[in-house]
Amino acid sequence: MPLRTATAITHWCWEKIFIDKSGVTIKEKGSGINQTCSFLWIYTGFPASSYEGVNTEVVRENSGRALAKRDKVNADLVCGIPDSGIAHAIGYAMESGLPYRRALVKYTPGYGRSYTPPSQETRDLVAKMKLIPIQEIIKGKRVVICDDSIVRGTQFKNYTIKKLKECGVKGIHLRIACPPLMFPCKFNFSTRSIHELAARKAIKALEGKDIKDVSEYIDENSSKHKKMVEWIRKDLDVDSLQYQKLDDMIEAIGLQKEKLCQYCWTGKQP
Numbered sequence: 567m568p569l570r571t572a573t574a575i576t577h578w579c580w581e582k583i584f585i586d587k588s589g590v591t592i593k594e595k596g597s598g599i600n601q602t603c604s605f606l607w608i609y610t611g612f613p614a615s616s617y618e619g620v621n622t623e624v625v626r627e628n629s630g631r632a633l634a635k636r637d638k639v640n641a642d643l644v645c646g647i648p649d650s651g652i653a654h655a656i657g658y659a660m661e662s663g664l665p666y667r668r669a670l671v672k673y674t675p676g677y678g679r680s681y682t683p684p685s686q687e688t689r690d691l692v693a694k695m696k697l698i699p700i701q702e703i704i705k706g707k708r709v710v711i712c713d714d715s716i717v718r719g720t721q722f723k724n725y726t727i728k729k730l731k732e733c734g735v736k737g738i739h740l741r742i743a744c745p746p747l748m749f750p751c752k753f754n755f756s757t758r759s760i761h762e763l764a765a766r767k768a769i770k771a772l773e774g775k776d777i778k779d780v781s782e783y784i785d786e787n788s789s790k791h792k793k794m795v796e797w798i799r800k801d802l803d804v805d806s807l808q809y810q811k812l813d814d815m816i817e818a819i820g821l822q823k824e825k826l827c828q829y830c831w832t833g834k835q836p
Contacts, residue, residue: 601827608744609714628818629743630657639739645669647713654743655712669704701733708737719764738804745831768797
């Protein structure tokens with residue numbers, strides 16, 4: 567059985583090892599380059615876990631602080647999308663001084679990652695069932711919502727945002743803990759196609775077609791990047807949308823840039 571798929575989600579190692587009745591066979595030696603998946607700290611990692619000596623919960627708080635430092639939004643409270651968005655929101659609240667409130671709660675810990683099921687129908691069902699807004703907290707309030715990422719954007723648009731508006735929220739300001747996702751992970755099968763990604767949908771709409779070179783959209787300081795983010799904001803129907811800058815995300819993690827895989831944001835691999 568090949569082990570590469572199981573291990574490479576965490577590290578780019580390019581080493582192929584097969585185990586069978588004859589024993590262990592190395593089919594392809596490793597490159598010697600070790601880059602840990604940045605998404606472990608931002609999203610997929612367990613809060614109490616540490617990778618390369620760096621705790622996940624601390625990184626998420628750092629990430630939220632970084633978002634708040636670059637923000638000037640007028641709001642009444644901060645909340646996080648359970649589970650991983652909570653720590654980002656706590657960090658944002660600590661830095662901004664806005665109160666942290668549980669405006670959205672998870673129906674049951676039994677619901678897993680809503681972006682991982684293979685079919686859109688199943689993803690929609692999990693998204694619909696697992697998050698419940700608390701109307702008494704958000705009605706008439708301007709709310710900063712922190713989350714780890716926007717993958718396809720369908721759950722935000724069709725369920726989370728809709729639920730909040732039905733409860734009478736006055737303003738929704740999304741703050742995302744990583745840059746726009748541009749490339750599907752080569753090892754993690756939750757996102758199988760470039761065309762599924764919210765950022766790629768925006769680019770296609772703006773360009774009128776799919777394009778191969780998206781470097782201008784990746785550039786956080788370019789006008790095309792700003793237009794892409796604005797398209798996503800309008801599509802989600804929120805009052806404002808702000809993504810984490812790549813360098814801020816890396817600083818929040820606290821490891822050297824060269825030791826972190828950033829492929830899904832930059833398309834660059836070892």
